Amino acid sequence: MLKREVLSVPGVPAHANPIPQAVKLDRFVFSSLVTGRDAATNTYPDSMEAQVKNAFASMRALLASAGATPANIGLLTIYLNNRADRVHVNPAWLEMFPDEKDRPARMTLKMELDDGAKIMMSFTAVL
Secondary structure, eight states: OOOEEEEOOTTSOOOSSSOOSEEEETTEEEEOOEEOOOTTTOSOOSSHHHHHHHHHHHHHHHHHHTTOOGGGEEEEEEEESSGGGHHHHHHHHHHHOOOTTSOOEEEEEEOOOSTTOOEEEEEEEEO
C-alpha cells in the first residue's frame, strides 16, 4: 500500500480550504493549485508579473520540499483569467526551462479565478 505524504511548505501560501499544498505518493508529486499570492501578506499583488513570479517561486519551493527540481515536472497546467496573459508567463517558463529539448508538457487554460488572482498552476512531477 502506498503512503501519501502531505507537503506543507513554509513560505508557500496555504489554501483557504482544507486541502494540502501538494502530496508525494511513491515517486510522484501532485500539486494542488499554486497561486500567485504573496507569501508574506497572503494577498494577490496587482501586477501579473508579480503573481507569475510568486507562483513560479512557490512551485519551486514545493518541488524542493519533495526532493525534486523543475527537471522532475512532467506536466504543468497554467490557469489564466485572460489567455493573452501568456505573454507574462512565457519569460518565467523560459527561465525555468531554457532548453527547448528538455521541457515538460504544458497546458494553458482560460478559467475564472478567485477574486484578485491572475494565475494559478498545478503540476505533476516524477522523482
